Every structure is written in C-alpha cells, then in structure tokens.
Amino acid sequence: MTIAPEDRLIVALDLPGVAQAEAMIAKLGDSVTFYKIGYQLAFAHGLTLAEKLAASGKKVFIDLKLHDIGNTVAGGVSSVAKLGGTFLTVHAYPQTMKAAVEARRGTNLKILAVTVLTSYDQNDLGEAGYAGSVADLVKTRALQAKSIGIDGLVCSPEEVSAVRAIVGNDMVLVTPGIRPAGAAVGDQKRIMTPSKAIAAGADYLVVGRPVTESADPRAAADVIVAEIANTI
Numbered sequence: 001m002t003i004a005p006e007d008r009l010i011v012a013l014d015l016p017g018v019a020q021a022e023a024m025i026a027k028l029g030d031s032v033t034f035y036k037i038g039y040q041l042a043f044a045h046g047l048t049l050a051e052k053l054a055a056s057g058k059k060v061f062i063d064l065k066l067h068d069i070g071n072t073v074a075g076g077v078s079s080v081a082k083l084g085g086t087f088l089t090v091h092a093y094p095q096t097m098k099a100a101v102e103a104r105r106g107t108n109l110k111i112l113a114v115t116v117l118t119s120y121d122q123n124d125l126g127e128a129g130y131a132g133s134v135a136d137l138v139k140t141r142a143l144q145a146k147s148i149g150i151d152g153l154v155c156s157p158e159e160v161s162a163v164r165a166i167v168g169n170d171m172v173l174v175t176p177g178i179r180p181a182g183a184a185v186g187d188q189k190r191i192m193t194p195s196k197a198i199a200a201g202a203d204y205l206v207v208g209r210p211v212t213e214s215a216d217p218r219a220a221a222d223v224i225v226a227e228i229a230n231t232i
C-alpha cells in the first residue's frame with residue numbers, strides 16, 4: 001500500500017463550531033487533504049461539514065468511537081458511509097466490530113478499532129473490571145479486529161511497532177499523540193515526532209493543536225508533511 005506523504009497527515013478539527021473549522025480549513029488550503037472530526041465538532045453541526053468536505057474531495061475521519069448493540073452500530077455505520085466518510089472509529093468489542101464491518105460492505109468507508117483507550121493504565125483497567133494487563137488486552141483485541149476484517153487500528157505511537165508486529169501489514173495503523181520537535185506537548189503524555197512514528201510503522205498521523213494552534217497552521221502542516229516525506 002503506497003500512501004502519499006501529504007495524505008498521511010490527518011488534522012484533528014477539535015474546534016467549537018463549523019465557522020472556526022471552516023476558517024481553519026481555508027487557511028490550510030491544499031496543504032491538508034485529510035481531516036478528523038470528533039465529538040466536539042460533530043455535536044456542533046460538524047457532520048454537515050463532514051459531508052461538505054467529502055463532497056469537495058477531502059477525506060474525513062469521523063472519530064465517534066461507536067459501541068452499541070449490533071443493529072444500532074450498523075445503522076450508524078451506514079449513515080456515516082452516506083456522508084462520504086473515509087474512516088470511522090468503533091470500540092474493539094467483537095459484536096460491535098462485526099456489525100460495523102458488515103455494514104460498511106460495498107461503501108468506501110473503512111472501520112478503525114480502538115483497542116484500549118490510551119488514557120487507561122493498569123489501575124483503570126482493574127477498576128473497569130478487567131484482570132489482565134493493558135498489553136494483553138491490546139493484543140487480544142488487535143487479533144480479534146484482524147480476524148473480523150476490521151480495516152485498521154488507532155494506537156499510541158509507543159504501541160505502534162508492537163501492534164504492527166501483531167497484525168502484520170494488511171491493517172492500517174493510525175497514530176495520535178504526535179508532536180514535532182519543539183512543539184508544545186499540551187495534555188499528551190506519550191508523544192513521538194512524526195518521523196519516529198512513521199518509522200515505527202504508522203500509516204497515518206493524527207495531529208491537532210501543533211497545527212491548529214500554530215501562528216501559521218499551513219506552514220506547520222507543510223513541515224510535518226516534509227518530515228513524513230523524508231522518512232518513508
């Protein structure tokens with residue numbers, strides 16, 4: 001699978017409304033081809049923007065991490081496919097993943113599974129009722145996702161090489177927690193530079209604030225794409 005460097009950067013539009021998102025998209029111009037829309041913007045009319053972006057030729061990652069009974073997940077997946085989305089996240093529970101894969105058949109939508117949220121450590125897992133380790137649960141869920149036919153996984157930069165070793169080259173790996181050298185870390189705890197994450201096996205990098213809070217977002221995006229191009 002060959003992905004052009006400029007298509008490997010996914011800019012997270014974690015902004016309060018469509019007007020702010022449209023202003024950012026205008027600033028980024030043709031430097032950015034792929035956008036992620038999550039809870040904040042999706043629940044502020046962002047899904048209308050997602051449809052518009054897809055119709056204009058951009059790719060859209062709808063990051064709503066679905067998890068419900070199979071019939072409801074399937075309905076959600078069908079609606080996101082009709083918006084023209086490229087990626088949609090679901091939580092990596094077998095019923096949910098099976099319903100999502102089935103519902104995306106015949107569309108251009110790809111399903112990404114979230115194995116274990118990266119904010120969860122061993123204590124959080126125990127509190128949620130899981131006895132095993134984070135690494136074991138990530139492994140179990142990654143293998144289940146693969147056998148169910150999930151298209152890709154979201155993982156932290158430090159997990160990416162282990163996950164790549166588990167699932168092989170057929171699944172897409174998408175990695176947030178990216179900080180170019182010298183960028184503000186914000187609330188991210190386990191970060192990696194774009195080149196290190198790509199070298200570790202990531203296919204796509206999700207970057208939010210280092211681009212959207214930059215004084216010159218377009219230049220910030222161009223620097224990241226250039227770094228990716230120098231690594232692959």
Ligand code: C5P
Binds near residue numbers: 154178186206210
């Ligand atoms: O601004 P920043 O680059 O930290 O944004 C990263 C994006 O990736 C946010 O939209 C965040 O929700 C998302 N994300 C993350 N860590 C995860 C999963 C998703 O930062 N484990």
